[in-house]
Structure formats: structure tokens, C-alpha cells
Amino acid sequence: MYQLPDLNYTYDALEPMIGKRTVDIHYNRHHQGYVNQLNQLVSNLKIGCNDDLITLVKEIDQVPMEYRDKVLYNASAILNHNLYWNSMHPLHRMPTGKLKEQIESQYNSLENFQKEFMKVAKQLVGSGYTFLVMDKEKNLLIMNTSNQDSPYYYGYTPLFTIDLWEHSYYLDYLNQRSDYIEHFFEIADFTLASSLYEEN
Numbered sequence: 099m100y101q102l103p104d105l106n107y108t109y110d111a112l113e114p115m116i117g118k119r120t121v122d123i124h125y126n127r128h129h130q131g132y133v134n135q136l137n138q139l140v141s142n143l144k145i146g147c148n149d150d151l152i153t154l155v156k157e158i159d160q161v162p163m164e165y166r167d168k169v170l171y172n173a174s175a176i177l178n179h180n181l182y183w184n185s186m187h188p189l190h191r192m193p194t195g196k197l198k199e200q201i202e203s204q205y206n207s208l209e210n211f212q213k214e215f216m217k218v219a220k221q222l223v224g225s226g227y228t229f230l231v232m233d234k235e236k237n238l239l240i241m242n243t244s245n246q247d248s249p250y251y252y253g254y255t256p257l258f259t260i261d262l263w264e265h266s267y268y269l270d271y272l273n274q275r276s277d278y279i280e281h282f283f284e285i286a287d288f289t290l291a292s293s294l295y296e297e298n
């Protein structure tokens with residue numbers, strides 16, 4: 099059975115940038131919903147699925163065609179949300195080590211990288227995510243994906259993300275998604291991104 103991972107902070111810890119009710123509903127209804135749907139799908143359809151969600155997404159071709167889209171959608175949604183919750187923290191920690199060096203090499207400065215990330219995020223049409231990813235040569239890329247598409251599916255390793263679905267911000271920002279994107283960087287946490295970049 100797939101499980102909802104614990105949050106590293108309380109529901110109200112990201113206020114005022116992201117409200118307690120938003121975190122509660124997003125985590126306990128939306129994220130939990132994707133976990134439940136994947137468990138139900140795997141259980142009802144009696145298909146063998148890899149316990150490791152990253153491998154499951156990368157090797158989605160092994161899932162029977164008739165179940166593939168739904169399994170891919172929900173597995174990717176869980177991975178995307180796992181990363182999203184780990185991309186924020188009230189302590190707001192910036193990139194360190196080799197990730198910091200690579201960002202400065204490719205984007206000139208952390209400040210400029212942040213501007214680029216926000217620019218790409220504001221270009222997303224509809225629901226989706228903006229990711230900081232790395233390719234197999236450890237080059238960085240800022241990319242948007244639609245709906246629940248995962249960068250793993252495209253051969254990239256996601257390091258950091260912002261969820262741009264309305265359920266992420268609507269209670270706090272109504273239709274002002276650009277305000278949410280700008281305030282998001284006040285609680286951005288690159289601790290996991292920095293370790294992923296070193297490890298992979």
C-alpha cells in the first residue's frame with residue numbers, strides 16, 4: 099500500500115503565505131486522494147506495481163495499457179506533491195553546495211534564478227507545476243508540466259517544485275496566481291533539492 103508521507107511542519111506553519119486551511123485540504127484531501135486512488139487502482143485491478151513510485155513512473159510501459167494512464171496520473175501526482183511539500187518550509191532555506199554553484203553558473207545568481215523560475219511559472223497555462231530539474235549531465239532546467247505530468251517520465255530528475263493547481267492557492271489568493279508565485283519564494287526550501295543534486 100502506498101502511504102501519505104508526513105509533513106515536516108504543522109498546517110499553519112506556512113502562514114501567512116499559505117494558510118492552514120489550504121495546507122489541510124491540499125494534504126488531507128487532494129494528496130491523500132491520489133494515494134487512495136492509486137491504492138484502489140492497484141488493488142482492484144490486481145496489477146503488480148513497483149512499490150517505488152519513481153520506478154513505477156519510469157517503467158510505466160510495464161503496466162497494462164488499459165490501466166496505464168490512471169496509474170501514471172496518480173503515481174505522478176503523489177510524487178509531485180511529495181516534492182512540493184518538501185519545497186517549502188517556514189525557515190526558508192536557499193540552495194547550498196553544488197546546487198548553489200550550478201545555479202550561479204547557469205543563472206548568474208540565486209536572485210536571477212528566482213526571477214527566471216517565477217517568469218516560467220507565470221507562463222503556465224491551466225493546471226500544472228513548475229519544476230527545477232536536472233538532466234543526466236546534471237545541467238539544470240526550469241520546466242512547466244501540465245496536469246500531473248512528472249519530469250521523471252521525460253527523463254529528468256525533479257529537485258524543487260511549485261504546485262500551480264488552483265487548490266494550492268485559491269483560498270489565500272483567489273485568482274491572483276502570480277501573487278502566490280511571488281510569495282512562495284518567501285517560504286521556499288532548497289534543502290532536499292540541494293541533497294538530491296549532490297546524491298544523483
Ligand SMILES: [Fe+2]
Pocket residue numbers: 124128179261263265266
Ligand atoms: Fe496539488
